[in-house]
């Protein structure tokens with residue numbers, strides 16, 4: 001769609017590409033820019049052979065500017081935007097387009113956003129701004145309204161899994177769960193953590209939910225591979241998945257007439273407990289201590305719910 005707009009010379013001067021972390025926004029923006037700057041793009045892709053493509057491959061094309069966080073700033077500053085704005089007023093080296101990619105645009109400071117607004121209102125000839133944002137709700141509406149929005153949704157899990165297998169990621173299913181379905185993030189996480197160990201934690205967690213696996217033991221095993229936030233997020237996800245997968249009936253064989261079956265009620269209470277601890281998220285507490293507390297509470301819920309059902 002974007003390449004068609006380009007060949008019809010109807011390219012918008014600003015695009016806002018929105019999608020979750022690790023879905024591939026930056027790769028998409030790079031590829032789009034390379035195709036737009038290539039002298040003979042074929043089938044919407046850069047030819048990869050012309051001198052301009054060579055510059056892009058080397059990351060030195062003078063008509064493409066990238067804005068990133070400097071070090072670990074966690075914001076895009078007004079100075080960065082001012083410098084970019086100046087560059088955009090220069091004439092292009094190869095023409096007709098001069099492109100700027102602003103990564104993590106949702107982290108622009110207020111002053112940075114105001115400064116960018118001027119460029120968005122009066123873009124130079126051939127300027128194409130590509131803003132990338134995990135969540136565009138953090139961007140001022142004045143910026144959003146001046147950009148054409150392109151949404152990059154999460155791919156279908158089967159497609160993401162196939163890609164992860166091609167990338168030789170071990171335990172691709174766990175990696176994808178861990179990255180909330182975003183394939184690039186999943187690959188990255190696969191390099192950071194021991195996915196095999198997490199798969200093992202998952203087995204024990206499901207045992208814990210259904211049988212009588214010791215909370216302290218589960219907390220200890222989990223805290224050797226995961227931090228508090230990651231562990232609680234995965235517990236939450238696995239419980240949700242478990243609720244979907246399991247057919248519920250009461251231990252007496254009769255289905256409950258008052259509200260949801262007891263087992264389901266216990267599991268949704270467990271979900272609430274995980275959400276609650278995620279909100280608290282006290283970084284000064286040790287992961288093992290936090291998990292042990294949460295899991296012990298959930299075990300009590302399970303024991304009580306089952307005892308009530310049998311009565």
Ligand SMILES: [Zn+2]
Nearest residue numbers: 038047050053
């Ligand atoms: Zn080319």
